[in-house]
Amino acid sequence: MAPAPPVIRVRDLSKHYPGHVAVQNVSFELALGETLVLLGPSGCGKTTLLKMLNRLIEPTSGTVEINGVVVGRQQPEVLRRGIGYVIQQVGLLPHYTVAENVGVVPRLLGHAPTAIAERTNALLTRLHLPPKRFAHQYPHQLSGGQQQRVGLARALAADPPIMLLDEPFGALDPVTRAGIRRKFRELEELRTKTMVLVTHDVTEAFELADRIALLNGGQIQQLGTPHELLFRPANDFVRDFFAAERLALQLHTLRLRELLPFLPPALYRLH
Numbered sequence: 001m002a003p004a005p006p007v008i009r010v011r012d013l014s015k016h017y018p019g020h021v022a023v024q025n026v027s028f029e030l031a032l033g034e035t036l037v038l039l040g041p042s043g044c045g046k047t048t049l050l051k052m053l054n055r056l057i058e059p060t061s062g063t064v065e066i067n068g069v070v071v072g073r074q075q076p077e078v079l080r081r082g083i084g085y086v087i088q089q090v091g092l093l094p095h096y097t098v099a100e101n102v103g104v105v106p107r108l109l110g111h112a113p114t115a116i117a118e119r120t121n122a123l124l125t126r127l128h129l130p131p132k133r134f135a136h137q138y139p140h141q142l143s144g145g146q147q148q149r150v151g152l153a154r155a156l157a158a159d160p161p162i163m164l165l166d167e168p169f170g171a172l173d174p175v176t177r178a179g180i181r182r183k184f185r186e187l188e189e190l191r192t193k194t195m196v197l198v199t200h201d202v203t204e205a206f207e208l209a210d211r212i213a214l215l216n217g218g219q220i221q222q223l224g225t226p227h228e229l230l231f232r233p234a235n236d237f238v239r240d241f242f243a244a245e246r247l248a249l250q251l252h253t254l255r256l257r258e259l260l261p262f263l264p265p266a267l268y269r270l271h
């Protein structure tokens, strides 16, 4: 039997605007359950690349395949129902309650109302938004962090195997952001999902990524694990990009085994 194709396969993908190349010849593959972080400075093409995965932007050339099927041959609406999408601006419908917002996609998919209600309550509970208090509130009654969690619940409602996240914690202050990110990492729900997440926050990338694609000028400068980018940078851009935060990141990335020689002998012997 032939091996299963990668969940996402991007080949030679480019997007040209008049007088400007936003994304140039990008290729990568993602396996089931992997999280790829698209990282890079403002304007490097992260959002454009992400939006080409679910056809919110059509590429100038190249292909995107999801589970071996070229997305350009699928109806965009059908494609998007199978891919959760979370954006910084959250985009909740203001005249819908929290529960109605979360249920949008399952309703489109024709799920039974009782099943939708159960799923909505379970998700809100898991995202620390007790349904009794929040289900019937409207977006304007919620804080920024609560709105972002509703946005996440909405993306997860139909249990899509793939999630695209564009600065999902972007609207939050650093402290709230770190807290929500921790909750996000602990979500059982996300463990099996294949995810592509855009951020310009280096710490966030190191916390959440299995692999990072560091972009500049629309091109991938290096694609690898956080450890590889930090310790084996492919070029000066990669090295310089992490320079300011190198020490903190190195501590974050080092495995305990690598730190053992530097620990006091008493502690060392425990291992």
Ligand SMILES: Nc1ncnc2c1ncn2[C@@H]1O[C@H](COP(=O)(O)OP(=O)(O)OP(=O)(O)O)[C@@H](O)[C@H]1O
Pocket: 017, 018, 020, 021, 022, 040, 041, 042, 043, 044, 045, 046, 047, 048, 049, 200
């Ligand atoms: N519709 C468009 N027409 C022309 N140029 C565009 C268009 N959309 C994006 N661009 C340009 O393409 C480049 C990549 O934009 P993109 O939004 O993908 O960057 P980004 O890395 O997500 O940036 P940020 O972190 O600031 O959101 C930018 O230089 C931007 O100005």
